[in-house]
Amino acid sequence: MPKADPQVLTKRRLNRALLARQMLLSRETVHVTRAIERLVGMQAQVPRPPFVGLWTRIEKFQRDQLLEALRARKVVRATAMRGTIHLMSAKDFLSFRPLLSEMLVKGARTIAGKKIGKVDVAAIYATGRDFFGRAPAPFEDFRRHLESVHPKLDVRAMAYTVRMGVPLVMVPSDVTWGFPADAGFTLAESWLGAEVPETSSALQTFVLRYLAAFGPATPGDFQTWSGLRGSRETFETLRPKLVTFRDERKRELFDLPKAPRPTEDEPVPVRFLPDFDNALLGHDDRSRIIADEHRKHVFLKNLQVLGTVLVDGFVSGIWRLERKKKTSVLAVKPFASFPRRVATAVQQEGESLLTFLEPDAVARSVTIGKQP
Numbered sequence: 075m076p077k078a079d080p081q082v083l084t085k086r087r088l089n090r091a092l093l094a095r096q097m098l099l100s101r102e103t104v105h106v107t108r109a110i111e112r113l114v115g116m117q118a119q120v121p122r123p124p125f126v127g128l129w130t131r132i133e134k135f136q137r138d139q140l141l142e143a144l145r146a147r148k149v150v151r152a153t154a155m156r157g158t159i160h161l162m163s164a165k166d167f168l169s170f171r172p173l174l175s176e177m178l179v180k181g182a183r184t185i186a187g188k189k190i191g192k193v194d195v196a197a198i199y200a201t202g203r204d205f206f207g208r209a210p211a212p213f214e215d216f217r218r219h220l221e222s223v224h225p226k227l228d229v230r231a232m233a234y235t236v237r238m239g240v241p242l243v244m245v246p247s248d249v250t251w252g253f254p255a256d257a258g259f260t261l262a263e264s265w266l267g268a269e270v271p272e273t274s275s276a277l278q279t280f281v282l283r284y285l286a287a288f289g290p291a292t293p294g295d296f297q298t299w300s301g302l303r304g305s306r307e308t309f310e311t312l313r314p315k316l317v318t319f320r321d322e323r324k325r326e327l328f329d330l331p332k333a334p335r336p337t338e339d340e341p342v343p344v345r346f347l348p349d350f351d352n353a354l355l356g357h358d359d360r361s362r363i364i365a366d367e368h369r370k371h372v373f374l375k376n377l378q379v380l381g382t383v384l385v386d387g388f389v390s391g392i393w394r395l396e397r398k399k400k401t402s403v404l405a406v407k408p409f410a411s412f413p414r415r416v417a418t419a420v421q422q423e424g425e426s427l428l429t430f431l432e433p434d435a436v437a438r439s440v441t442i443g444k445q446p
Contacts, residue, residue, distance in 0.1 A: 083290060083319045083327065083335070088362040089387045090336040091329075095287050096353045097131035098345050098384065099336070104132060106139045107148045111163045114283045116352060118151055119159040121251035122431075123348035126381070129430050130345050137250075137430075144246040147266060151244040151253065153237060156301040157181045159244075164266050171241055171262070172274035177301045182238035189231035193224075195239070202236030203261060210245040210258030213237065241270040281308050282315075282330065288356040290319050290327035290335070295357040323359075342387040344419040346427050350379045354389070364389040368409050383408070385416055393424070395431060402432035404440045417442055 083091070093099050096113065109132055110116055116124040129135045143149040150167050154160040157178055162170070190198070201223065205216055213233055220229040236242075241262040246252045263269050284296050293306045309316075309328055319327045329335070347353060354363060354372070364372065364382075368389055372380050383391040383406060391408035404424045412420060424440035432438060 081319050083321055084338060085322060085362055086338040086387075087335065088290065088321065088327075090338065090340045090342070091290060091334060092288065092353065092356075092362055093342060093384075093387050094334040094336055094340075095289070098353065098387075099340065099342060101131060101133040101135075106132070106135075106143045107163050110149055110161055111166055112287060113352065114280075114287050115154055115160040115162040115166065117155075117158055117350040117355065118161045120349060121151075121253040121257075123350050123381075124161050125251060126346065126348035126427070126431070127351055129427065130347065141246065141252050144252055150262070150265070151246075151257075152242060152262065153178065155299060157238060167243075167262065168266065168268060168270060169274065169276050170280055172271045173277055173280055173302065174300070175239075175272070177303075178238040181301070182235045186228075186231035186234045189228040190235060191227075193227060193232070195235060198232050198235055199240050202233075202240045202242075206240070206242060206259055207261050207264060210260040212256040212258055214256060216259075277305075277308055278312055281305065281312060284356075285316070285328060285330050286333060289333055290329035291357060292325055292327060292359075295359070298358040299352070299356045321359075325359075342384070344416070344423045345384040346393060346423060347382045347384060347389075349381050351382070354379065354382065363387070371409065383420060385412070385420070391420075395428075397432070397435075400436035402428055402435035402438045404428045404431075404438075406440065406442045407444070408442065412442065 097109065106128060109128060116127055118124045125137055125140055128140060140149070144151070148164055149161055150164055151159060151161050152167060154162055154167070154171065154174060201220070202216070205211065205219055217229045217233050220232050224232065242259045243262045243265045244253055245258045245260055245265070247254055247257070280300070281296060284299060285291060288295065288299065293309045296305050297303055316328045317331050319329065321327055354360060360369070365388065371392060372382055372389060374380065380392045381394065382389045383393055391406055393404060393406045396403040396405055404427060406420060406424060420442060421440050425438070428438045428440060
């Protein structure tokens with residue numbers, strides 16, 4: 075039998091590499107802020123998922139650890155990669171937000187440009203800076219303000235333009251998951267006590283950090299994760315510092331020389347990932363963690379990305395939390411029947427997650443249903 079080409083990484087090798095960098099092979103003892111930096115941010119348009127994402131990655135993680143980091147302004151919740159809300163460390167936000175500015179502005183122009191017409195965008199930004207610079211406020215209040223100033227214009231389009239173009243952060247409160255549905259926004263510079271630079275020379279660092287968290291990967295993978303176009307040149311500039319491989323489709327993959335690339339038979343525990351976890355969103359080709367035929371069960375048409383269960387490192391089912399009076403249920407739907415050993419592991423991990431999510435529930439249960 076011929077030896078496998080060490081320069082060709084199979085899907086399972088890529089899976090193990092991703093899990094090692096995402097802290098999913100074993101829970102690690104690491105500070106919350108450092109964990110978020112290792113992941114180069116956590117998608118967070120809904121408040122609860124990052125808490126679950128950290129629980130599944132950090133040994134003995136407690137909710138208050140993230141709440142304290144948010145309140146101490148070491149971690150911020152703000153618009154970032156792909157124009158979506160992320161948690162990032164304050165340091166990373168100040169470093170990388172300028173790299174995303176042009177992408178965010180172009181995205182807003184594509185979605186809202188026709189609706190705002192010939193209105194001076196700089197003036198809209200100034201209105202937003204003035205409003206959110208006074209005191210933290212939800213965007214609903216800002217839209218009402220815009221309506222009073224510009225009653226004949228599309229206030230939603232103008233508000234979206236500000237949300238993408240002006241560096242803002244969301245202000246945490248004392249609710250369970252840190253932020254209410256109508257969380258207030260404020261100027262990032264006011265919250266952090268530091269000006270957000272207009273430009274940055276940190277693109278190479280950004281790419282290297284991405285590879286550390288998601289590699290081996292292609293420039294297209296980086297573009298899918300970040301939303302930034304034209305990254306091929308940066309990868310080529312970095313080539314002397316990187317190593318390259320091929321996947322089974324013969325695509326060239328770039329990586330850091332000393333990054334972990336475990337063998338195919340590296341054992342992987344059952345893991346629960348939250349809605350919108352970037353482990354599923356960090357690549358153009360997501361087959362290293364979810365089979366193409368299963369994507370329709372996880373990536374829904376309303377842009378929802380459901381919570382998932384990893385078995386042997388791959389997405390093998392979805393989960394949701396149900397609360398009925400004082401009883402909490404973690405409902406798991408596998409894509410195929412779990413063997414008894416796997417079902418037991420899913421049950422045990424699910425019970426631990428349910429205890430974390432619903433500590434005040436009088437009764438808790440984990441159900442493993444039929445495939446969706």
